[in-house]
Amino acid sequence: MSFPDGFVWGVSTSAFQIEGATSVDGRGPSIWDAFLADHAGACDHYHRYRDDVALMRDLGVSAYRFSVSWPRVLPDGEKVNPAGLDFYDRLVDELLGAGVAPYATLYHWDLPQALEDLGGWPSRDTAHRFADYAAAVHERLGDRVDTWFTLNEPWVAAFLGYGAGRHAPGRTSPADAFRSAHHLLLAHGLGARALRAAGAAKVGTVLNISPVMTPAQVGDPARPLAEEDAEAVARIDVLANRQFLEPLLRGAYPEELLPVVERACGDLGHVREGDLEVINQPLDLLGVNYYTPLVVQAQPSEPADPAWPGSEGVLFCTVPTAVTAMGWPIVPDCLTRLLRRLSGEYPDLDLMVTENGADFVDVVTGDGIHDVDRVHFLEEHLRAVRSAIDDGARVRGYLVWTLLDNLEWADGYRRKFGLYHVDFATQRRRPKDSALWYRDVIRRGGLPPTRPKRPTLETVAARAGVSRATVSRVVNGEAAVSAQVRAAVLRAVNEVGYVPNAAARSLVTRRTNAVALVLSVPRPGGDALTAAVVQYVTSVLEGAGKHITLMLADTAESHRRIVAHVEAGQVDGVVLLPPERADTLAERLARTGVPVVLLGKPAIASLVPYVDVDNAGGAATATEHLLAAGRRRIGMLCGPMDLVTVQDRLEGHRAALARAGLRPHLAFADLTIGSGAAATRRLLGDDPSLDAVLAATDQLAVGALRAAREAGLRVPEDLAVVGFGDGEAAPATTPALTTVRVPVADQALALARLLLSRLEGRSTTPVVLPTRLVVRESA
Numbered sequence: 001m002s003f004p005d006g007f008v009w010g011v012s013t014s015a016f017q018i019e020g021a022t023s024v025d026g027r028g029p030s031i032w033d034a035f036l037a038d039h040a041g042a043c044d045h046y047h048r049y050r051d052d053v054a055l056m057r058d059l060g061v062s063a064y065r066f067s068v069s070w071p072r073v074l075p076d077g078e079k080v081n082p083a084g085l086d087f088y089d090r091l092v093d094e095l096l097g098a099g100v101a102p103y104a105t106l107y108h109w110d111l112p113q114a115l116e117d118l119g120g121w122p123s124r125d126t127a128h129r130f131a132d133y134a135a136a137v138h139e140r141l142g143d144r145v146d147t148w149f150t151l152n153e154p155w156v157a158a159f160l161g162y163g164a165g166r167h168a169p170g171r172t173s174p175a176d177a178f179r180s181a182h183h184l185l186l187a188h189g190l191g192a193r194a195l196r197a198a199g200a201a202k203v204g205t206v207l208n209i210s211p212v213m214t215p216a217q218v219g220d221p222a223r224p225l226a227e228e229d230a231e232a233v234a235r236i237d238v239l240a241n242r243q244f245l246e247p248l249l250r251g252a253y254p255e256e257l258l259p260v261v262e263r264a265c266g267d268l269g270h271v272r273e274g275d276l277e278v279i280n281q282p283l284d285l286l287g288v289n290y291y292t293p294l295v296v297q298a299q300p301s302e303p304a305d306p307a308w309p310g311s312e313g314v315l316f317c318t319v320p321t322a323v324t325a326m327g328w329p330i331v332p333d334c335l336t337r338l339l340r341r342l343s344g345e346y347p348d349l350d351l352m353v354t355e356n357g358a359d360f361v362d363v364v365t366g367d368g369i370h371d372v373d374r375v376h377f378l379e380e381h382l383r384a385v386r387s388a389i390d391d392g393a394r395v396r397g398y399l400v401w402t403l404l405d406n407l408e409w410a411d412g413y414r415r416k417f418g419l420y421h422v423d424f425a426t427q428r429r430r431p432k433d434s435a436l437w438y439r440d441v442i443r444r445g446g447l448p449p450t451r452p453k454r455p456t457l458e459t460v461a462a463r464a465g466v467s468r469a470t471v472s473r474v475v476n477g478e479a480a481v482s483a484q485v486r487a488a489v490l491r492a493v494n495e496v497g498y499v500p501n502a503a504a505r506s507l508v509t510r511r512t513n514a515v516a517l518v519l520s521v522p523r524p525g526g527d528a529l530t531a532a533v534v535q536y537v538t539s540v541l542e543g544a545g546k547h548i549t550l551m552l553a554d555t556a557e558s559h560r561r562i563v564a565h566v567e568a569g570q571v572d573g574v575v576l577l578p579p580e581r582a583d584t585l586a587e588r589l590a591r592t593g594v595p596v597v598l599l600g601k602p603a604i605a606s607l608v609p610y611v612d613v614d615n616a617g618g619a620a621t622a623t624e625h626l627l628a629a630g631r632r633r634i635g636m637l638c639g640p641m642d643l644v645t646v647q648d649r650l651e652g653h654r655a656a657l658a659r660a661g662l663r664p665h666l667a668f669a670d671l672t673i674g675s676g677a678a679a680t681r682r683l684l685g686d687d688p689s690l691d692a693v694l695a696a697t698d699q700l701a702v703g704a705l706r707a708a709r710e711a712g713l714r715v716p717e718d719l720a721v722v723g724f725g726d727g728e729a730a731p732a733t734t735p736a737l738t739t740v741r742v743p744v745a746d747q748a749l750a751l752a753r754l755l756l757s758r759l760e761g762r763s764t765t766p767v768v769l770p771t772r773l774v775v776r777e778s779a
C-alpha cells in the first residue's frame with residue numbers, strides 16, 4: 001500500500017491549542033482567552049518548540065502545518081508586535097533545519113479580542129484587518145515559508161462561534177453567523193490576494209468538508225432516498241459544504257443558500273458587489289479536514305439546530321457504528337467518497353488532507369502508551385485516502401491531527417488526539433504506539449502489509465521481564481510460579497491490555513471479559529430496536545474489550561440454561577432484552593450477583609437498572625397536539641394491557657385529557673393491524689362523531705387509517721390519527737403518519753453504556769430517554 005512519490009506526510013497543530021505563553025512578549029488577548037477559564041499553559045510549545053520540532057524530525061514528517069497567532073502578531077489588532085513574529089521566525093528556522101517544510105495557517109480561530117470588541121467577524125472591517133495581518137506575517141516569513149493557508153474551517157468559526165455559541169466568542173445569532181461566514185470568505189480573498197502580491201508560492205485554505213447522508217446511507221451509500229430525506233441531505237450539504245466551496249472555487253454562492261441567509265439576516269446587504277470576485281482567488285491547494293460524516297434525515301417538526309440556521313425539519317442523527325471517545329462515528333469510507341467528490345467537481349484542484357485523527361482513551365503504562373484504536377483509525381483512513389488516489393483524486397498529502405495531546409477548545413484537556421502523550425503537570429512528551437506506527441508508515445512511504453495486532457503474549461512477557469512460557473503458565477493458572485512473578489505478570493497483563501481467550505482469562509483473573517446479550521422472543525414492532533441493540537451493544541462492548549455471547553431466551557428450558565451459565569461465572573455481565581410481559585428471568589439473573597441491565601421498565605418492581613423511553617410523556621404530548629388542533633372526541637387504541645409500555649402510554653394520554661377536563665374513550669386490541677382496524681370500528685360505533693384516534697403503536701395506527709378509509713372518513717379532516725413508535729412504515733402510510741418517535745439508536749447506546757458503568761461498579765439508576773412527536777399529515 002504505497003503512496004505516490006512526493007506524497008507529503010505531516011502533522012498539524014494550531015497556535016492556541018499548543019503554544020501557551022498567552023501573556024508573554026507582548027501577546028494580546030484572543031477571543032479564546034476570554035471564552036475559556038483556566039486554559040493558560042496548553043503544551044507550552046512557545047518555549048518548547050525546539051523539542052517539538054525534534055519530535056517531528058524523529059517522526060520523519062516532511063511538512064508541519066502550524067497556525068500563527070494573530071494576537072501575538074497584532075496584540076491590539078492594529079500595531080505589529082515584532083516580538084510576536086520573532087517566535088515564528090525561530091520556529092520556521094528550526095523546522096527548516098530539521099528538514100520539515102513549514103505550512104502556515106493564518107487564522108485558526110484565535111481572533112484578537114480587540115477586533116472582537118470592534119464587532120468581530122460579523123463586521124466587514126475584520127476581513128480587511130485580516131489582509132493587513134496576512135501581509136505582515138508574509139513580510140517576515142515569506143522568504144522561508146512557501147505554503148500558506150488563509151483560514152481553518154470557517155464554518156466552525158462562524159457557526160459554532162457566532163451561531164451556536166459553543167466556541168468563542170460565544171454569540172448566538174443566526175444573522176451574525178451568516179455574516180461571519182461571508183466575512184471570513186472575504187478575508188480569505190483579500191488575504192490570498194495580499195499573499196500572492198507579496199510573492200507567496202502556494203496559497204490555499206482549509207475547510208471541514210463533511211459528507212452528508214442519512215443513517216441508512218452510512219453503510220449503503222447507493223441507497224435511494226425518500227424525497228424529504230434527499231431534500232434534508234441537500235440542504236445541509238449547502239450549509240456545510242457548498243456555502244464555502246462554491247464562492248471560493250466558482251465565485252458564486254449556491255442559489256439555494258441565499259433565501260436562507262436573507263431570512264436569517266433580514267437582507268443580503270453584507271454581500272456587496274465585487275465580493276465574490278475577491279473571494280474567488282486562484283487556489284493552489286485545498287486543505288480538507290475530515291473526522292466524521294454528517295448524518296441527517298427529514299423530521300418535519302424539528303426546530304433548526306442553532307449551529308445550522310436554516311435546518312428546520314432536519315434531524316441530526318446518531319448512527320449505529322463504532323465511535324471515538326468524542327462520540328464521533330468512525331466512517332473511513334466517507335473520506336474516500338469526499339475526496340472523490342471534490343476531484344470530480346473540481347478536477348484541476350490539488351487536495352491535501354490537512355487534518356484527520358481521533359480522540360481515544362490511551363492506555364498509559366511504564367513502558368509506553370498503547371493506542372491501538374488510534375492506529376486502527378489512522379490506518380483505515382489512510383487506506384481510504386489511497387482508494388481515492390486510485391480513483392484519480394488529486395490528493396497531495398496527509399497531515400495527522402495532531403502532534404501532541406493539547407487543548408481541545410471548549411472540551412479542554414480531556415480530549416486526546418496526539419501522536420505524543422503530554423503529561424500536563426510536567427510537560428513531558430512521550431510517543432504513543434501511533435507515533436511509532438506513523439514513523440514506520442512514513443519510512444516505508446505507505447502502510448505495512450499487515451495490520452497492527454493487539455498485544456500478544458510476547459508483549460506481556462517483555463513487559464513483565466519473564467519468558468513466554470512463564471506468562472503462559474500464569475495465564476493458565478498453574479501453581480508452580482512464585483507469587484511475586486505471578487503478580488508481575490498479572491500487572492503486565494493489565495497494563496498492556498492483553499486479552500487472552502476467555503477461558504484462559506477466567507482462570508487468571510476470575511473475570512471472563514465476556515458479556516451475555518440475552519434476547520427474548522422478538523416483540524411485535526421491536527425488530528428495529530432489537531437489531532440496533534445487537535449492533536450497538538456489540539460495538540460498544542467489544543470496543544471496551546469484551547466478548548459478546550448472544551443467547552436466545554425463548555423457552556423455559558432456555559431460561560434455565562441462561563441462568564445456569566451466568567451462575568457458573570461464565571460472564572461478567574448481562575444485557576437483557578426481556579419479553580414485554582411480566583417475567584421472572586430478570587430477577588433470577590439479578591440474584592446471581594452478576595450485573596444485569598434491562599431494556600424497558602420491568603413489569604414487576606425491580607432493582608435491576610433499565611433503559612426506557614418516556615412513554616407517558618410521549619402520549620401526553622401527542623394528546624396535547626390533538627387538543628391544540630381542536631379535537632375533543634379522542635379515542636385511544638390500547639394494545640394488550642399487560643405490556644408496561646402500553647400501560648404507560650395510556651397513563652400519559654389519560655393525564656393529558658384530564659388536564660383538559662376530558663375523559664378517555666378506550667378500545668383494546670392485540671398488536672396487529674387487523675385488530676387496530678377492528679378496535680377503531682368499535683370506537684366509531686360507540687361515537688360516530690369521534691374526531692381523533694391515538695394508537696398505542698404505529699401498527700395499530702395503520703389499522704385505524706384502514707378503518708377510516710373503509711368508513712369513508714377523510715384523515716385528518718374527519719379523523720386525525722396519531723401512532724407511536726415512528727418505525728419505518730410511518731412516513732410511508734397514506735397520509736403519512738404523525739407519530740411519537742421512540743429513539744432507537746439512543747436506547748441501544750444507553751443500554752451499552754449502562755452495562756459498562758455497572759461493570760465498573762457505578763450507577764444503578766434507570767435511564768429514561770425523551771420521546772418526540774413527529775408531525776406529518778395524519779394529524
Ligand code: FCB
Pocket residue numbers: 014017152153156208289355401408409417
Ligand atoms: C478540528 C480543528 C482542530 C481540532 C480538531 C479535533 O475541527 O480544526 O483544531 O480541534 O477539530
